[in-house]
Amino acid sequence: xxxxxxxxxxxxxxxxxxxxxxxxxxxxxxxxxxxxxxxxxxxxxxxxxxxxxxxxxxxxxxxxxxxxxxxxxxxxxxxxxxxxxxxxxxxxxxxxxxxxxxxxxxxxxxxxxxxxxxxxxxxxxxxxxxxxxxxxxxxxxxxxxxxxxxxxxxxxxxxxxxxxxxxxxxxxxxxxxxxxxxxxxxxxxxxxxxxxxxxxxxxxxxxxxxxxxxxxxxxxxxxxxxxxxxxxxxxxxxxxxxxxxxxxxxxxxxxxxxxxxxxxxxxxxxxxxxxxxxxxxxxxxxxxxxxxxxxxxxxxxxxxxxxxxxxxxxxxxxxxxxxxxxxxxxxxxxxxxxx
Numbered sequence: 611x612x613x614x615x616x617x618x619x620x621x622x623x624x625x626x627x628x629x630x631x632x633x634x635x636x637x638x639x640x641x642x643x644x645x646x647x648x649x650x651x652x653x654x655x656x657x658x659x660x661x662x663x664x665x666x667x668x669x670x671x672x673x674x675x676x677x678x679x680x681x682x683x684x685x686x687x688x689x690x691x692x693x694x695x696x697x698x699x700x701x702x703x704x705x706x707x708x709x710x711x712x713x714x715x716x717x718x719x720x721x722x723x724x725x726x727x728x729x730x731x732x733x734x735x736x737x738x739x740x741x742x743x744x745x746x747x748x749x750x751x752x753x754x755x756x757x758x759x760x761x762x763x764x765x766x767x768x769x770x771x772x773x774x775x776x777x778x779x780x781x782x783x784x785x786x787x788x789x790x791x792x793x794x795x796x797x798x799x800x801x802x803x804x805x806x807x808x809x810x811x812x813x814x815x816x817x818x819x820x821x822x823x824x825x826x827x828x829x830x831x832x833x834x835x836x837x838x839x840x841x842x843x844x845x846x847x848x849x850x851x852x853x854x855x856x857x858x859x860x861x862x863x864x865x866x867x868x869x870x871x872x873x874x875x876x877x878x879x880x881x882x883x884x885x886x887x888x889x890x891x892x893x894x895x896x897x898x899x900x901x902x903x904x905x906x907x908x909x910x911x912x913x914x915x916x917x918x919x920x921x922x923x924x925x926x927x928x929x930x931x932x933x934x935x936x937x938x939x940x941x942x943x944x945x946x947x948x949x
Contacts, residue, residue, distance in 0.1 A: 637911045638879055641941070645907070646774060646815035647934070648676035648692070654812040655694055659784075660804025667706075673698035677933040678815060679941060680774060682763040685738055686731045689940060691933040694724045696746075715789055721747050723931050726755075740778070749787040755780045757811070770819035778811040820873045830854075830861040831871035834887070843886045850890055865895040872904055876911070884908045892921075899929035906938050918942055 656670040671694050678690035697711050697718035711718040728742035729752075737758040744753040757778030764772040783805045784790065825831050833853060838846035853861055868891040875884035888905040895901050902925035909918035919942050925935035 637913065638876075638881070642876060642907055642911050643817070644679060644681070645937070646678045646680050646817065648674070648678075649773075649814045649816060650674055652814040654810065656810045656812075658808045658810070660806070662802060663804070666804075666808075667701055669699050669701035669707075669710075671695065671698045672700060675931075675933050676813070676815070677937040679937055680764075680815075685759065686733060688728075688731050689937060690726070690728045690740060690742075691936045691940075692726045693931040693933055696722060696724055717747060725931060726753075727936070744782070746782075747787045747789050751782075751786060753780055753782065755811070764816065767816075769822055771816050773814055773816035775814050776811075777813070779809060781806050781808050783807070820870055820877055823870055823874075825867065825870060826862055828860065828862050829867040830863050831867040833861075834868070834890075835871055835874075838883060843883050846883075847886055847890060854894070863894060865891055865898055865901055868894075869900070869904060872908065876908060881908055881912050885912055897928065899925040899932050899935070902928075903932060903934040903938060906935065906942075910938065910942060915942055 650673070653674075654670060655674050656668065658666040658668045661667050673695035674693060676690065676692035679688055681687040696716045699707060699710055699716065701707055701710070710716055713720075724744070724746040726740075726742055726744045728740045730741050732739045732741060734756070737756060740755045740757060741752065742755075743750050755778045757776050760775035760777060761773070764774045767773055784807050785805050830850065830853065834846050834850050837849040854863065868887050872884045872887040872891065875881075875887060885905070885908040888901065888908050892898075892901040892905050902921045906918045906921035906925065909915075909921060919939060922935040922939040922942065925932050926939070929935075
């Protein structure tokens with residue numbers, strides 16, 4: 611997964627659970643070409659809660675991630691996982707926001723994330739419904755999220771990115787998740803703050819054209835890419851190790867550098883080279899969950915299913931809420947009936 615701002619990588623969805631039996635080019639189309647990452651810069655996760663039965667207080671969350679495998683031919687074969695950071699809520703009132711993050715409501719320190727993971731997608735009433743597990747405040751319940759596709763199939767924007775859009779909403783009762791305000795309003799509690807909460811979703815996701823992204827002049831990806839082009843994978847790996855040992859201060863070795871190079875190579879369908887680049891990144895940044903789900907993508911497309919699963923599990927051991935690894939693992943394990 612590309613870290614912000616580089617992490618805005620979304621990759622369009624998986625059409626077939628048996629993808630690893632396919633030829634490499636087919637695996638690229640079936641896996642990497644269809645795995646979508648939610649674009650948090652152009653998406654909205656908002657909520658509204660009635661106040662005194664007169665109006666509703668509105669707010670939104672600014673930090674969330676999500677990954678889906680989207681089947682454009684049959685959206686009911688799609689899957690999605692989303693993680694929202696509860697402390698990122700904002701209602702336009704600083705004192706109220708602090709109160710909502712506190713122990714009486716979201717208890718964000720104790721329960722830092724809310725999550726949704728689909729079980730199935732159904733066609734219903736001219737649109738779709740995502741049925742899955744919604745977890746909030748330490749409680750998990752099955753919910754159904756009606757949604758419509760704004761774009762039935764991904765479209766290409768002026769920069770060569772492929773984008774999908776959808777809109778959905780659902781209503782939950784905060785009391786079902788143990789968010790009752792701890793009775794601070796006495797007998798008027800329910801009348802002051804309504805129990806039903808409306809959640810509104812406006813989502814964009816896509817596959818970014820990383821070939822257009824510019825790397826810094828001192829990015830380690832530049833000499834690695836040059837050597838790769840001129841002398842091949844082994845020489846590029848050796849060049850990286852040489853510069854890491856001899857000139858570590860002269861180059862930017864941040865994980866985002868090889869991350870971008872690796873995804874450029876994946877976009878060009880140079881999967882072996884991308885795998886080698888992602889392995890280097892994982893070796894250098896072994897404590898980062900991002901580098902392992904990148905590696906899992908390349909391994910999955912190359913056909914090394916077992917190694918791809920292992921890389922997903924390494925990522926999730928570091929960050930259990932990493933939606934990229936959660937969705938990749940779901941599909942990689944589908945052949946075993948674990949989907």
